[in-house]
Amino acid sequence: MLRALIYLLPLALTIYAFIDCLNTPEDEAKHLPKLAWVFIILLFWIVGPIVWFAAGKTRHVPAGGRTPSEWHRNHRTRWVAPDDNPEFLKTLRDDNKKDESVLKDWEADLRHREEELKRREDGDATPPTAS
Numbered sequence: 372m373l374r375a376l377i378y379l380l381p382l383a384l385t386i387y388a389f390i391d392c393l394n395t396p397e398d399e400a401k402h403l404p405k406l407a408w409v410f411i412i413l414l415f416w417i418v419g420p421i422v423w424f425a426a427g428k429t430r431h432v433p434a435g436g437r438t439p440s441e442w443h444r445n446h447r448t449r450w451v452a453p454d455d456n457p458e459f460l461k462t463l464r465d466d467n468k469k470d471e472s473v474l475k476d477w478e479a480d481l482r483h484r485e486e487e488l489k490r491r492e493d494g495d496a497t498p499p500t501a502s
Contacts, residue, residue, distance in 0.1 A: 381417045388412050388420030392427070399429045 392400075392408050400408055408427050412419040453459045 381420075384420045385412060385416045388423045392423055395428050401427060401429055403427070 389409065389412050392405065392412055395405065397405050403411075408423055411427075412423050415422075
C-alpha cells in the first residue's frame with residue numbers, strides 16, 4: 372500500500388497543478404508564459420508542480436470575480452453579463468418604450484391613411500388627377 376502511495380501522491384499533485392495552471396488566467400502566471408508552465412508541470416512531474424505552486428502563480432485574491440468561491444461570485448465589483456447590470460436593463464426598458472411609441476405612431480398613421488383611402492374609394496369613384 373505504501374508503494375502505491377509513493378506513485379499516487381506525485382501523480383495527484385501533478386494533476387492538481389496541471390488543472391490549476393489551465394484554470395489560471397494568463398495575466399496571473401508569473402515569470403513564464405502559461406504554456407511553458409504546462410510543459411514544466413507535465414515534463415518534470417515531481418518538481419514541476421512544486422515549482423508551479425511556489426513561484427508560478429500570483430497568490431492574491433483576483434479582481435473581477437475570477438475565483439470560484441461563492442462569496443466572491445456574489446460580491447463582484449463589476450458586471451459580468453449585461454443582464455446583471457440594472458443600468459443596462461433600464462436602458463433596454465427606455466428603448467422599448469420609445470419603440471412602442473414609434474410603433475403606435477406608425478399604426479395611427481397607417482389607420483389614418485387607410486381611412487382616407489377608403490373615403491376616397493367610397494365617396495369619389497374617379498381617381499384624383501395628377502397635378
